[in-house]
Every structure is written in structure tokens, then in C-alpha cells.
Amino acid sequence: MSSALAPFDRHRRLLFAVAYQMLSSVADAEDVVQDAWLRWSAADRSGVDDERAYLVQIATRLALDRLRSARSRRESYVGPWLPEPLLTDADLIAAGSGPVDPPDAAEVGEQVSLALLVVLETLSPTERAVFVLREVFGLPAAEVAAALGSTEVAVRQTAHRAREHVRARRPRFEADRRAQREVTERFLAAAAGGDVDALLAALAPDVVLVSDGGGKAKAALRPITGAGKVARFLAGVSAQGLTVPDLRVEVADVNGGPAIVAWAGGAPFLSMSMVLGEDGRIEQVLLVRNPDKLRGIGSR
Known part of the structure; x- marks a missing residue:
């Protein structure tokens, strides 16, 4: 053997x-x-x-x-289907999150x-x-x-x-890692504060949000298109988060790029990845809420 x-x-x-x-x-x-x-x-x-x-x-x-x-x-499947995100943040994995070791995550997800x-x-x-x-x-x-x-x-x-x-x-433009992280952090601050104007400023006019709840978590049953609709939806998600006990939200690397990740009571709660356009605004939001699909985020 x-x-x-x-x-x-x-x-x-x-x-x-x-x-x-x-x-x-x-x-x-x-x-x-x-x-x-x-x-x-x-x-x-x-x-x-x-x-x-x-x-x-x-x-x-x-x-x-x-x-x-x-x-x-x-x-x-109930609603849009999205792939399972994989945490590739070596620091978080080393601290106990994620299903694979840091070298494994780097090789698996960043590609x-x-x-x-x-x-x-x-x-x-x-x-x-x-x-x-x-x-x-x-x-x-x-x-x-x-x-x-x-x-x-x-x-x-x-x-x-x-x-x-x-x-x-595939996305027409690939922003560099620093720009992605800066936009993601600003986006998280705006969402956490319920600042719809700041969210609108970060979103491209024709932005598309796809949310995957799989019938097991609250999510839109169809893609949402347009900055105004997406901003209001995300403001609602943020408001809902305020009612979730022991919610921890941070920016972490998912599949090799910055994303917003949340855990509730130590269990994975959501993963949200963004795709940027050439002007630095967000053209696509991929929100995974189905708890069955958050295995790759791990516990905290």
C-alpha cells in the first residue's frame, strides 16, 4: 500500500x-x-x-x-447555477479555513x-x-x-x-490584483454602510449580478441587470447581514482574486466575486449563498 x-x-x-x-x-x-x-x-x-x-x-x-x-x-436547480468558490488566501487557510493546504489552494484556484x-x-x-x-x-x-x-x-x-x-x-479586461483589491474594499465599505450612492459609483451602468442560493438561501431567481437594481439588491443583502448573529465579513482571495467572504457563527455564509471593466467599475457580480456550495470557503 x-x-x-x-x-x-x-x-x-x-x-x-x-x-x-x-x-x-x-x-x-x-x-x-x-x-x-x-x-x-x-x-x-x-x-x-x-x-x-x-x-x-x-x-x-x-x-x-x-x-x-x-x-x-x-x-x-432552483435559480441560477454558479461554480463553487475556492478560498486561496494562504493566511486564512493557515488559520484554519479552507479544505486544502495553502500550496494546494495556490495551485488549484489561481489558475x-x-x-x-x-x-x-x-x-x-x-x-x-x-x-x-x-x-x-x-x-x-x-x-x-x-x-x-x-x-x-x-x-x-x-x-x-x-x-x-x-x-x-470570458471577461474582456483583466484588472491587476491591486486595482481589484482596492475596488473590492471600497465596495465592501459602501455595502456595509448601506451607501447606495457609493455602490452606484462603483458599478458599471450595465452591470449584471448573478446570485446562487439553490433554493436553500435567499437569492434572486434571475440575473439582475443595471446599476440601480444591483445597488438596491446589494444594499438589501447588507441590511439582512446586520440581523445575522456573529457575522464576520472580510476581503479574501477566492480563486486567486479578491472577493468578499462572510462567515456566520464560524460557518461560511457567502462569497461574492467581482469582475472589473477597463474603467475600473464592476461589470459582473457573482454571489454564492447556497450553503452546499461554500465548502471551499471553510470555517472560521
């Missing part, structure tokens, strides 16, 4: 990262890693020349199976923002697998083809199609 565990542990972080970025779910990614371990430990490994490629192949196929079945389940995960949801399962393996992790086409039981030619064609799809839908 120990002879199987050592090589598996060397690649466990990579397997979790591949599964998380394919599934947008911390719990599902952890299940994939566990299933991959069971298959690896039971396999005849005498003919395995490349342990990493072999394990990535197992994890990819397990994740694909889960992704295909998850898509049918999401048809009955794909929450906004990009939303875009990846619009790819087919095969396109998403190819994009993640080729574009995020830089695996050679031959290795991706082996993982998918495909050909290098097909992988390259799928990769091109997926890149074009993602390029057309």
Missing part, C-alpha cells in the same frame, strides 16, 4: 485541480481524487511508465462521467477565476476537459488524447474550438 501511496500523493494536488476545474465543485473533486486512489491502488502498476499521465487519465475520465451526469441534475469557471460551464464536457488539460495545465496533445481515448488531431481541433468559445465569452 505504501508503494502506491507515495506516487499518488505526489500528484494528488494536480488531480484535485484537474477535477475541480472540470466540475466547479470542491466536494465532487474530492470524490474524484478518492475514486482515483481506489483505482490506482487496485491496479497492476508494473507496466506504468508515466505515473502522472496515468493518474491524470483516471481522474479526467472520472470527472467526465460526473460532469455528464451533473448536467442533467442542474436542469432542476481559473470564478468568472472563467462560469464560461467553462458553457463548453461541452469534452471541450471542457481538453481546455483544462491543454490551456490551463499545458499538457501535450498526445497526453490529452490518451486521457480522452481520442486522437491528437481531434484534440487539437477541439482545443481550437474551445479556445475560440472561451475567448468570445
